[in-house]
Amino acid sequence: MKCVIAGGNVKVLGQAVHSLSRIGDELYLEPTESGLSLRTVNSSRSAFASFLFAPLFFQLYEPGPTPDTEHFRCKVHMKSFLGVFRSLPSLEKLVGKCLILLKPRASRLVLQLHCKYGVTKTHNLAFQECEQLQAVFDTQSCSSCLCAPARVLAEAVVHFPLTLAEVTLGTGPGGKIGLRNYVEDEAEPSKTMVTELWLAEDEFQSVVVSPGSRITFCLKEFRGLLTFAEASNLPITIHFDEPGRPVVFTLDDTVLEVHLVLATLSDLERDSQPAPTNGVSHLPAPSDDFADDLESYMVALETSTYEGDPEEPPSPTFPLHNPQTVQGNPEEEEEEEDEEETVPGTPPHKKFCSLFFGSVLTPGGPSLAPTQEVLAEDSDGEN
Template sequence: MKCHVPGPNVKVLARTIHVLARFGDELYVESLADCILLRTLNAAESAYAMVKFNKNFFSYFNYNYYSGDDSEGLKCKISMKSALNTFKSPTHMDKQVENLEIKLDSETCKLIFQLKCKHGIVKTHYVSILDSKAMQAVYTKDLVPNRITSSQRIFTEALGNFQSSDDQVTLEVSTQSLLMRNYVDASVDLYKIIRTQVNIKPSEFESYVVGSDTTITFTLKEFRALLAFAEALSLPLQLHFEVTGKPAVFIVHNGSTFEAHFVLATSKPDTATQATSQTSSRVDKKRKENCNHFNENSAKKPHLDNEISNCLNEDSHLFSSIPEEAFCSERLLVNGSLPHIKDFVGQNIDSEDIPASPTSRIKIKSVFKRCFESTFDPKNLQRVILAENSDSE
């Protein structure tokens, strides 16, 4: 294989390598008669990406340059880290690189990337081939009942409301709306997390075809990566999916030059709305517990709570006091008997002759307490003048 990539298209190829690096650690390269395929797969085998560069993407293309067999092209696997070292800065690569040559060195089994930059600078990267095989994923995108075409901006703005710690997102799709919310496992305490939900109307999308109401859940890491790829190329995003458990296919293409497929696995139909239903049940259970706890406390001290509530209903003052009688129910009985009654046993004493108990009032401390004392005189305060008045008065 031998091909030349013009300067403007080098930037697209560089961004493709960077988005594929968000999916997997190994890059599969395959050259066919009319295109070159780049594929990768993550370690969990839950996300797959394939980018197809057509023949018109290159200024020169020969898929079997080093092979005598007309039907044999390049099939190899290289390290994704080595590919990233070749395309370090995709943002400014189109301004620096005039041409990129990709070829296979059959003697050393290395894939060569030769960057011809401005001012006669040539950078050559020799990437070792790890294996001579290709990878193919089986999925469908044409016969699915649900197809949505949208600008990546809509999904990007919707994800801006989600937390960075969210791992998965759930899409509830119906003919009336698309509901987007963060996925929460049923085993997680719902009082320690933030629930986010965004409702998008069908009129916001360029094309909205929903054959059956479906709920799918997939990972956010790869979803954010493909959205960034579509944003960098200013291209719309197509979403093709069936039912929960079947893969969801995201497509980004410009019509004739290249086409990218991002396939994300969806979770089984077990936890689509489980967290929402459990939220209300747990909240109701918590409210019942709080009500029962409040009722028990009220039954233990009814007299005290009534007196305190009466004090709170009165007009507030700077010095508020609680009547002494409010505490009688808790301190009258000592070991089941009235205190000090034994001093009057055997004596005929009328209740009118018993001296009244000294009254005391518990007052709230305040920083302005001294200002309300009757003996307070502000003229007696000792003040130190640090700066005299400038006026004669």
């Protein structure tokens, strides 16, 4: 792969990397005919982000393999890649062009920053080959959809403290959309600060929501997307459904397509009732065989499944797949039942359903790993 980014697009790429760094510790790169894809996922599998830069975004774009060959995918450490674009002001003032070279034989990802006064900064990053990483979700099945300028949402969340972990988005009377900090049930009212604000329907570009709908998601990752969207002056579209099913934030432009998928807090009243899955694992009881299948689950994490011709580039949407059922060992389940019922640092009733990842495995390799229900840890506070 070889691509050249010139002018202000270098800063846009840097802003995208900063947004992705708020989510995962590894950056997945995949050059295709549709453009260069940058993806990441957090350690608890509850947040997934994807940036797809179209060929028009680049001054020169050569994906490398021909359409008759398989696409090459790799992953690098996020901190290493972020170090190249750490200073956004200097990218805008000093850097005139960025060259990205992917050398599979040397296992090196080369980034060259051509700065003013003839200065060239070259970074050689080691990478690992991997399978495609893709969250499985279908935005068309969501019953609620909101579209608003990034500035409106950014001005709304600025009222919440930086240390706030989760925020609740819901509908109110008169078609208003409300944002409120999430408060645990056992919290003492006298020692709890509640911040709540309402946005009128005319603040949004489009509003299609179910009456009484409400979801709770992590705020840290959402802030990162807001910062990028506000700097790029792009509206944000929010697709969501019932509590426990993922919320999808999208940005669309002629040269850029962004997806941020976040797990939402399950509704305790619905936990006892089985619900169809759509990109997440819904199980009424805690999964006791997660530890047994950890290795196979990690294999599925770094892989993906998509329908159609395998030679075609992956679809930027999130197709719907039905996860397989889990078969566990009864003896091992009894031994690990006490340990799996409570996750340290996470209240037992706070259940964030994990995003489900499909897999494409080589012939003769392990079978498709089952989906698991995990209790995602709360997002860390802002650094």
